[in-house]
Structures are given as structure tokens and as C-alpha cells.
Amino acid sequence: MVVTIKDVAKEAQVHMSTVSRAFSMPHRLRPETRIKVLEAARRLGYRPSRVARALTTGRTHNIGFIVADIANPFFPPMIKAAEHAARARDYHLFIADASEDPAIETELVGALAKQVDGVVLCAPRIANAKIERLSEDIPIALVNRKMAGVPSVTMDVVQGARTAIEHLLELGHRRLAYVAGPRQSWTNTQISRTVHSVAEDRASVTVLGPNTPNENAGFTVADAIARAGVTAVLAYNDLLAIGLMEGLHNLGVDVPGDVSVIGVDDTVLARLARPRLTTIVVPTADAGTSAVDLLLQYTASDDLAARTAGHVSLPTQLVVRDSTAPPPNSAS
Amino acid sequence: MVVTIKDVAKEAQVHMSTVSRAFSMPHRLRPETRIKVLEAARRLGYRPSRVARALTTGRTHNIGFIVADIANPFFPPMIKAAEHAARARDYHLFIADASEDPAIETELVGALAKQVDGVVLCAPRIANAKIERLSEDIPIALVNRKMAGVPSVTMDVVQGARTAIEHLLELGHRRLAYVAGPRQSWTNTQISRTVHSVAEDRASVTVLGPNTPNENAGFTVADAIARAGVTAVLAYNDLLAIGLMEGLHNLGVDVPGDVSVIGVDDTVLARLARPRLTTIVVPTADAGTSAVDLLLQYTASDDLAARTAGHVSLPTQLVVRDSTAPPPNSAS
């Protein structure tokens, strides 16, 4: 039913191995032979079986791409870019959704391991130690997490968060809040630290969380924000920020009149929300591309010991829109 | 380096085939043997190779999932649901992005064919004839397209569009426009027909398009809408509708004061846009789940002739928000 290398060999009147070579090492064939084989293959509509090829070569030409939540608008542009990058290098992408659950994430790596050449963990929720263990079995690349010996691409949220806090400070805010994301998130830790270190003795910082990074959680936390007596808040991501703004609106708290809000990610939602959300732009698409590149580059060397884990840090920047303003009663 | 069925056989002191059976037909083994094997496998950390298994069985336990544009918020919930459904049945999902391009879509099916048991085409842009041809090589299931002999799940946009137009008619609108989507989109055809047939002699209908279904195109078409002298428009999807609203706003045309706008999909964006977008809710997650189910059900039978293509139609409904109102100068 399906055309195999044998059929092509017969059609082209050569041996199987010659057909194989026509595809994988064409230069080692006499041009006329190569053409004869390729012609025959074309006539029969032959395509090498990646499955069979994987069995002998040990390389599947597949990549696993595991994200915390496909429905979080932070991820789709990253997935899209990764898929395109992979395809450009003749790789296919398995996508899996870990539902923000470390256990599922771990299980997914195991389930995929045997049929991919490596996996990209995006915004992983599992512990470093476990990642280290997993990466002994299968090459792993990280997005938004940095670990020695493991290829990774991070977005420089430290810089972004610093700019965000400076922005609030300049506006005159002195009582800040950070609406935290998942405890296991590296980005969350980075932002949290930065908020504290930048605010230092120039402003107070209340931390609310951890929170599941979705609108609902943001909506819920609004109450606590309203009572915390803060005039500005930085949220772990746009989803939380937008949910928070809705919650605040619901409580009759004006944004940015009473409270300023800043998000992170600059998802499509940020521009659409009212007021339009001031947020930190992160290059998600670039991250997807880089992650695939780093992973492939890492796996390129068959000599395990010689493998070199590249690290890429991508710049971020604050985009000021309408959700930030001076605090109420400010002299300006 | 990696543990195979042979290692387990040795460890458990049985033959390879017994190990194989312990995993694929456990009931055909003496309980104590099965346990012995499973124990040994556990000790060694053995996992059957899906690749090798695929080579012998002809079933990869993988599904290809091809969408027009991952970054269009219409798709992520569908992908997520499909991935979960697939995993629940021990299948993995290849995701590929066709970039709204029929040629890429076709190529992707071919590229994936050899390593999946079937592919789901979501909102396909390729012609029916080509789909028919492809589905001779590889089982295909369709989302938002209906074809005899090919499993499919559609969303009943006809009903949704009818309700939408009736809604506009009731508000008093008599000059309508339809901002069309891609020419090759089945949904686009369905909606377009419905608009005409429902409006019939009760209102005029101007069609603008085809358009690439994104915000940009919507923004661009605003000018034509403003000049068309219509008081209400239905757009192919939320993206176009939202872009249109921005464009209109930019031209000083008030929504819904001067022009009412209705979208389709009820993506996350609809609630966020200002004015909040009246739109047609479509059950994308259900569609993803159903598509996987239909495909798997279709491929279940090894007897090609006996295969039965199921069809599912999912209900849609209009959700009225703030982007629709009576036309200007209406007597009410």
C-alpha cells in the first residue's frame, strides 16, 4: 500500500542502499545514478519513513515543546515561532500542555523522551534538581529559567521590572504591591527580587500571592489590593493585571486614578484592555526561535561530553500606556 | 545507553516476546510472570519505544494537528483541548502552523503523514478536491468544513449568523455589511450565505472582502465601511471586528452610535475590547476534543472499506454586549 525504499530500488534498478544514499548522502553517488533514483522516487511518490530512519540513526528529527498553558496568550506566539524555526530545520514539533502542573510536566518529558531528540521546557514549573535529572536522559532546553549546563533562553525581566518600578517611583508612588505568579516560576522570583531591591527604602512593597497566572486570580486579588492601601501594583503577567483591573473596577477603584497597574508580557490583551495596560514587552517569538536553535545546537554533537549549553538573554522594555498615573492627592 | 526490551528480558529471565506481551497483552501472561517482568522493567526504568513499535504495528500513536494560525486566539483553546483529549487516549500531538497558506497546509500533511495515524485539519484553506486526495493517503478529520466521507466537526455558524442578523434587524438596521474572511474558508461561505438569505428583502447587504482574518485587515477595511453608508456590520471573526472598531474609532465613527459591529468566535479579546464586542460564541474547545475523537474513531477500524466518517455539529449562540445598538436617527 505504501511505497518503501524497496519499491524505489526496484523501479530504479539499483540496490536499496543506493536509494538510501540518494537521499542522505547524495554526493557519494554518481550524478546520473542519483538522478535516476530521485526520478524513480518522484514517480512513485516516495518519501523516506522518518520512523524507520529514527530507529537506525537514533535521531527522530522531532522536538518536544512543553508549555505551562497553551491558552495563556503569552505562549502562542512562542509556539508559532518555534514551530516555524523547527520546520525550517526539518524538525517537527510535539506540543504538550502541562496545565501549570509540575507533575504533569515531568511525566510529559518522560512520555515524549523516546520519540524526540530533545525537549524545550517553557516557563518550567519543576524544580531545578528534577530538570537536572531529566536532562541526563534527554537533551533539554529551557525558556525563562537559567541553569548551568542546560541550554536556556531567558527574557531579561530584571531590567524590565527595574524600569517599571522606576517609572512608578518617578510618578510619585511610595506604597507598591507585587501580585506574584506561581511559586515555582523563575520569572516570578526574578521580578519579586527586583521589585524589592529597586524599591528598597524608597517605597514599601506588599507581596500578594502566589497566584495562578490567570484573569480569575487577578480578579480575586483585587479585594486585597484595595485594602492594602497601595497606590501602584506590578503584576506577574498581563492576565493577572487585567483580571485585577476588572476586579478593581468592580470595587469602584479607579485605574489609574486610585491605583496604577503594570503587567508583564505585552500580550495582545494589553492593548485592548481599558485602560490600556502599561506593561513590560517580552520577545516571546524570539524566545521560541532561540530555544529551538539552542536545543538543536546542543544536540548536534554526538559526543555527550563535548556538548556545550548556550545561554541567550533577550532584552525587555517597558511600554507605558494608560494604566499608570501619579498617585491620588499628589501635589502635581 | 538506553534500556531496551532485551535488557528487561535478561533482567526478568524471560524472552523478549514475553516482555512485549507484558505491556501490550498483559492478560495473556501468567500473573506472576507479568509482575516479574513489570518489576524488572520498573527497576531498569524501561519504557517501550514508540518508534520501534510504530515500525512493526504501523500505528504511531501520533496525530497531526494543523491550524491556519496558532497566534489567532481562536485556535489555542482548541489546540489545548485536542492535546488533552489525545493524551487521555495515549496519543501525542504534532502541531503545525499553515500560516493561512493552502500550499503550506498541503505540504504539512505530506510531511507529517508518515509519522502520524491521522491528521486534523482545522479551518482548512485547501480545496475539497485536494482534501479528498490527501485523505486517500492518510486519515483526515476536519474542523469547520463538511465533506462526505471525511470525519468532521463543524460549528453551526449558520444559526449564529442568523441570530446575529435578526438582532440587527430588530434594532432597526436596514443597511448591513459583511466583512468577509478568507475566500477558501468554509465558515466564511456559510456566514456570507446566511447573511444574504436572512437579510433578503429586509435589508441591503454590502460585502467587503475577502480579508486575511486579522486585526490589521479589519483596521484597513474601516475606511470602506465608513463610506459604504451602512449602519451595522457583521465581521468574519473577532479579530476583523476589533480591528474594524479601532479603525472606525480612528475615523471618528462611533461604535455603536454610528455603526454597530458584531464579531464571530468570542475569543478572549471580545470581552476586553471597548466597546465590548457583541459576538457569536463558538465552542472551540469542544471542537478540538471532538475532532480527535472522530479521527481516532475513524482510524480504529483497520478495514478501510468499513471506516465510517462521523459528523458533529456544535451549537453556537449570540452574546450581545456593547458594540450593537439601534442605528443613528432611529425613532426609538
Add this chain to the structure above:
DNA sequence: TTGAAAGCGCTAACAT
């Protein structure tokens, strides 16, 4: 430059 043959990890008759 090409052919022959072994083998990747597993399953599926066929034996026993």
C-alpha cells in the same frame, strides 16, 4: 561508486 548483509527495538505469527 555500488551491492550485500546486519541490525535498530519491537511485534506477531507460529511453535511448543
Add this chain to the structure above:
DNA sequence: ATGTTAGCGCTTTCAA
């Protein structure tokens, strides 16, 4: 109930 054997489609030594 379990072992034997052949073979899935391909790549890769090794010969010629």
C-alpha cells in the same frame, strides 16, 4: 503460557 523467528523500513559497515 512462553519461546522462536521473521520482518517492519531504513542506515551503515564492510566488500567488491
